[in-house]
Amino acid sequence: MGNEQVAARLGAVYPELPPGERAVVRVLLDDYPYAALGSLRALAERAGVSPPTASRLFDRLGFGGFADFQSAVRADARLQDRSRLHEFVAAAGEPAEERTGEPTEEPTEEPARAGHTGRDSLRGPAGVLGAAEDLRRGLDVTLEAVTGPLVTTVAALLAESRSVWALGGPLSELAAEYLVRQLAGLRSGAHRVPESPSARARALLDVGPSDLVVAYDFRRYSPGTARFVLAARERGARLVLVTDAWESPLAPEAHALVRLPREAAGPIAPLTHEIAVTELLLVATASRLAPAARLADLDALTHALTRPE
Structure with missing residues (x-):
């Protein structure tokens, strides 16, 4: 099971989970995949639940335990990929080193500034096609x-x-x-x-x-x-x-x-x-x-x- 499949599985089972396990899923998806790469105790503390509660989630998902879950997450070759929002910024030519802290991946309901897309490369045909593909891919995943x-x-x-x-x-x-x-x-x-x-x-x-x-x-x-x-x-x-x-x-x-x-x-x-x-x-x-x-x-x-x- 690859990285994207693991994330999709977490989202699919979320409505069926008890509150404690939902809290673990929220932490995992909020900082995916990196939240999955620490210890079980650290994950449980971030979710505000006990380690046994967190462990039950991975049993419910069909893994042999937390270690097997981590292996499934690591198996995807895109594990080291940067966030999608960070990719938008990088595509515009802004060096990652000039960013402060980690990428926030924070979509907001604030309208974009007039005349500014957040991605200067949209000005060329290749940039427009890339943006269209991003939108299409995001729409497919959403549906x-x-x-x-x-x-x-x-x-x-x-x-x-x-x-x-x-x-x-x-x-x-x-x-x-x-x-x-x-x-x-x-x-x-x-x-x-x-x-x-x-x-x-x-x-x-x-x-x-x-x-x-x-x-x-x-x-x-x-x-x-x-x-x-x-x-x-x-x-x-x-x-x-x-x-x-x-x-x-x-x-x-x-x-x-x-x-x-x-x-x-x-x-x-x-x-x-x-x-x-x-x-x-x-x-x-x-x-x-x-x-x-x-x-x-x-x-x-x-x-x-x-x-x-």
Whole structure:
């Protein structure tokens, strides 16, 4: 089992694990593969669990123990590869020695500065093709990480909940808006969470145990998103959380956790991947509904409201 396969396996089993073993997986994926190369005790301490708890994870994964797990990680020839974000910087011609400390691999929801991509080599045709390939590869890995059972679970929640409320951060709110616009064509009761605290409070008055919140939360995680989600959870609502490899603090609250893998990282927030995963979930949701009549009504109403006088 190679390095990428080990990481994919960790991500795939994560939703099924008990809390202690989830903590170990979070540490491993947060600093992969290097977190796997120390001692079992050091890994357990970083995860805040006991060594036996950490050891049970590797037994569950089918390894003969922690040493076998480490061997599988080391087996990949790309073990010494630098982080993807560091590669973007290096491709732009910035010497690695001039970087301070280790690469952060920290995707943010902050927009890139106008006219700056974080990769000067994009100015040439070869650079554009390389960036396109990076995006395509990241998209493939992202979609592979969203397993069939997870898609089925989320689609059932989107189709069967009384109401669906979606929200996101400074950029991921675009994915939330897309989800609501498309879902509203498939079923009633799809809402964007409003922006102001007072409007959010009024929305929460109507949230209950039959409702679903879909939150897009990426590093650096949004305090406003967390406040609304926690308030909705107190009122019994269920949560679908779409987050990154580093994992939002809201993860323990999620009924279904969609983690975009580390390969989705780059010099700007990977909105393409968020939209692609949202599309996948919407297609699965549509298959559980009978939206033909509703969509036909929507087309007719849209035509009636937009035709010239």
